[in-house]
Amino acid sequence: MSIEENVKQVKERIAAAALAAGRRPEDILLVAATKTNGADKVRQAVAAGVDICGENRVQEMLEKNAQGAYEGAPLHFIGHLQKNKVKQVVGLAELIHGADSLELIRVIDRTAAAKGLVQELLLEVNIGAEASKSGFAPEEIPPTLAEIAKMDHVRVRGLMAIPPVCASGEENRPYFAQMEKLFIDNGQKKYDNVRMDFLSMGMSGDFEEAIAFGANMVRVGTAIFGERVYQ
Numbered sequence: 001m002s003i004e005e006n007v008k009q010v011k012e013r014i015a016a017a018a019l020a021a022g023r024r025p026e027d028i029l030l031v032a033a034t035k036t037n038g039a040d041k042v043r044q045a046v047a048a049g050v051d052i053c054g055e056n057r058v059q060e061m062l063e064k065n066a067q068g069a070y071e072g073a074p075l076h077f078i079g080h081l082q083k084n085k086v087k088q089v090v091g092l093a094e095l096i097h098g099a100d101s102l103e104l105i106r107v108i109d110r111t112a113a114a115k116g117l118v119q120e121l122l123l124e125v126n127i128g129a130e131a132s133k134s135g136f137a138p139e140e141i142p143p144t145l146a147e148i149a150k151m152d153h154v155r156v157r158g159l160m161a162i163p164p165v166c167a168s169g170e171e172n173r174p175y176f177a178q179m180e181k182l183f184i185d186n187g188q189k190k191y192d193n194v195r196m197d198f199l200s201m202g203m204s205g206d207f208e209e210a211i212a213f214g215a216n217m218v219r220v221g222t223a224i225f226g227e228r229v230y231q
């Protein structure tokens, strides 16, 4: 199957899942998770109509960006961001999905200030409370939002999660349900610099379940590009 056909199928599945949940297909954004796939394949995905390109590694993103891989689609950073790489990402990625500590967010704020811009981000929630994963615990979200309200160069646009690896999408439902509740609850209180617009969750194996629980950004790699080949 070509990338074009894969994107078409994924979009059809997104639309079906949205309609089944009583939601509008056009409200759900498809982020192509492009890691390990070269500029040519990324261009094919953009031409096929993915809404956004999501990159994981800073070096890879800079290389593909120099090759014009993302032309025609917004670029998001969806990987784990190290503090020493913030400078290369701020201003280039429209949205940073994995803002996983207040320390990192302060660095992003300072870097964005130096560049004279406001960086948008999603708070990453460690919804499975996994020791191996970074991200905020659910109870840390409100105090974190209160801190971000005092910053001038970052804006929170929503939440993101990568639930524990489960054998099936169905097993992820409790995690997606918890995320939906956090998204709604934390969106009710008003903070400066915070707008709960986006709930980023769901990957190739479980994006339909995520959509059933309110996801409006799904990050899909394998179902678009095929199995990844790591060099």
Ligand SMILES: *Cc1c(COP(=O)(O)O)cnc(C)c1O
Binding pocket: 033, 035, 056, 078, 079, 162, 202, 203, 204, 205, 219, 220, 221, 222, 223
């Ligand atoms: C790779 C990746 C995805 C996509 O995973 P697939 O299972 O290939 O769809 C989504 N989100 C993040 C953060 C990723 O790193």
